[in-house]
Amino acid sequence: MKDDDYGVLTAPDTVRIERLLPGPIERAWAWITEEDKRAQWLAGGAMDLQVGGRVALTFRHKELTHADDPAPPKYADMAACAELLGQVTVCEPPHRLAHTWGGQGEVQYELREVGGGVRLVITHQRLPSRDDVLSVSAGWHAHLDLLVARLRGREAPRYWQLHSRLEVDYADRFPV
Structure with missing residues (x-):
């Protein structure tokens, strides 16, 4: 595992993690926003892509x-199923999406084209x-490793x- 695959703390309560994904940017956006694709690396569930829209993520880690x-x-x-509810706070397809994460803060996805790929930054x-x-931190890291494997047609860890x-x-x- 490369050292730059690890997330970094940008504040005591904030983690930032990045990955370079295969492009185009619309494909990466689809894997974040479309339920059937997102279910293969993170969680299924509906996501109403407008500010104020409902987010209902259904995690099925064992699948x-x-x-x-x-x-x-x-x-x-x-282990079998976990649900998380949130609300979209930013939606600027295909570059930025943010939503609340149940009772655990807010997540922002930023996508930027770089060369032939797409830089995904999750904060x-x-x-x-x-x-x-x-x-x-461990969860995002592991889920992003799954996403990269899926996008590259490799076996997921x-x-x-x-x-x-x-x-x-x-x-x-x-450290503490």
Whole structure:
């Protein structure tokens, strides 16, 4: 895993993570906003793409990859299905989307064409605790690795195995 794949803290309650995706930008936007595509790397569910629109993400982590390990005990309640509700706060297709993330702050996706690819920057802010920062950092990192694998036609890494390892890495990278 490359060092620049890791997210960075831009404030004590804010993590920023980037990936270079294959283009064009409309394809990357579709994988973020269209339910059937988003369900393959993050979460399904409806997303009303207008400011004030409803976001209803349905996470089915055990369906993201084949032969995955079981969820760690602290995530057992979300192993089969977890739902998160939010509201769109910014929608500027195909460059910017932001929405609230249940009770855990706000997420912003920024897409910019670079060369033949697309730079995706995700910023998750107003996380309530250090544990949330570590969990969300590992989660975004693992989900983005799945997205890149899907877009490149490669086998996706095992989600929970990767998430567990990354949570330890982020605890080392983001000391108390």
